[in-house]
Amino acid sequence: MRHLIFIAGVIGIFGCEPATKGGQQQEKDTTQITQNNEKEVIMNNPELHRQDSLQGNLNDEGGGNYRYQEKDMDVALPIIAEILKIKGYQPPAKDVFQQKLHEIFAENFSAGNSCRMKEYGKFTMLWEGQGGDRDYEFPIMTYDMAASKEFGFITRIPLIASLGTFVDNDHFKVNANSAMAQGLVARNKYLFNDSKADLAILLNNDKQFLISLVEAYGYTKEPKINDLVMNEYMKGNDDGIKQVPYIIFKQGCNKQLVIREGLLNWIKEHTDKEEHRMLDAVYYYVYHQFENKGEFTLNEKRKMAAYVDNIFIPLKEKFGGPGWPTTELIFNLEPVDHGIQDYLKQQKYYNLPEVKKLYGMWD
Numbered sequence: 001m002r003h004l005i006f007i008a009g010v011i012g013i014f015g016c017e018p019a020t021k022g023g024q025q026q027e028k029d030t031t032q033i034t035q036n037n038e039k040e041v042i043m044n045n046p047e048l049h050r051q052d053s054l055q056g057n058l059n060d061e062g063g064g065n066y067r068y069q070e071k072d073m074d075v076a077l078p079i080i081a082e083i084l085k086i087k088g089y090q091p092p093a094k095d096v097f098q099q100k101l102h103e104i105f106a107e108n109f110s111a112g113n114s115c116r117m118k119e120y121g122k123f124t125m126l127w128e129g130q131g132g133d134r135d136y137e138f139p140i141m142t143y144d145m146a147a148s149k150e151f152g153f154i155t156r157i158p159l160i161a162s163l164g165t166f167v168d169n170d171h172f173k174v175n176a177n178s179a180m181a182q183g184l185v186a187r188n189k190y191l192f193n194d195s196k197a198d199l200a201i202l203l204n205n206d207k208q209f210l211i212s213l214v215e216a217y218g219y220t221k222e223p224k225i226n227d228l229v230m231n232e233y234m235k236g237n238d239d240g241i242k243q244v245p246y247i248i249f250k251q252g253c254n255k256q257l258v259i260r261e262g263l264l265n266w267i268k269e270h271t272d273k274e275e276h277r278m279l280d281a282v283y284y285y286v287y288h289q290f291e292n293k294g295e296f297t298l299n300e301k302r303k304m305a306a307y308v309d310n311i312f313i314p315l316k317e318k319f320g321g322p323g324w325p326t327t328e329l330i331f332n333l334e335p336v337d338h339g340i341q342d343y344l345k346q347q348k349y350y351n352l353p354e355v356k357k358l359y360g361m362w363d
Helices: 048-055 070-086 096-104 179-193 194-206 205-213 223-234 244-248 261-269 278-288 297-321 328-331 340-346 353-362
Strands: 004-007 032-036 041-044 117-119 123-126 144-148 164-166 172-174 250-251 257-260
Touching: 004 096, 032 244, 041 070, 048 070, 048 164, 070 117, 070 123, 070 144, 070 172, 070 179, 096 179, 117 297, 179 194, 194 223, 205 223, 223 244, 223 261, 223 278, 244 261, 244 278, 257 297, 261 278, 261 297, 278 328, 297 328, 297 353, 328 340, 340 353
Parallel strands: none
Antiparallel strands: 004 032, 032 041, 041 172, 117 123, 123 144, 164 172, 250 257
């Protein structure tokens, strides 16, 4: 018979048991973790079975009548924490974790982007795009992320059935070796433990997550991930390459312009005399923005033009010739926007070095 070791301590508050101290009622956590000598982790929490039964009727999974709730996330977080612990994940200190979240998901945390995040009791939701619709706060099968405040990790919307199996109605055996667990572990070890080995795992086995980091969240600090995303476009046809400006110039919740400079710099570094299709795509995308009203304001379009010219000017000087745009973008726009030069001068050319050097000489 297996010898069971009951580990003291409780993870998360799920069950409520009345207790009095000083005349006040307090909540007592009923979750227990058991580990046997085969290193299986079994959790004792009746709430898991109740929520799993409800999740069997998720309308996201085929027309059921149950919507994923905050409670579903709450009961899943301690299971995920155990999976990560088994696999050697080291949760950062809480202040470090928050700092890294703000770096990775900067567009969600930026001022005015409240439609892309929401604080809950035990976690923060970070949506790929505009989220928070009351019926779809927790969309299944997406790369919307929940960040655990207590345990210091991120996860997609988890289903209890994907995290392990039930021994009985009260006991749940954690599965740390599933494909789902492997992706979960690699994402957190790479992002919060700076594990380059896990980045390699993600590049081989979880490309869609990395693509979502760039395209949905605007994370462009890792050159290898930028290479993955941009090379996918580069391998496509011209119509595909024309989509690149749409992942560089975005609109935030308050309709404010977001420019992903890391991707513009990627284009600068990967353009030569023969291969300049992406450069052409952003150049003409911004130029044509001035032909119609569109989603961006006039001043935002002027800013976009400045950022494009900042990479175009040195590339044109080095490689320009037949097949290239013949004129710098801002010069090209002056006939349709007589005020563009004055406005950019007022903005001190956004301190963009190539733009300041060329256009500042005319001040």
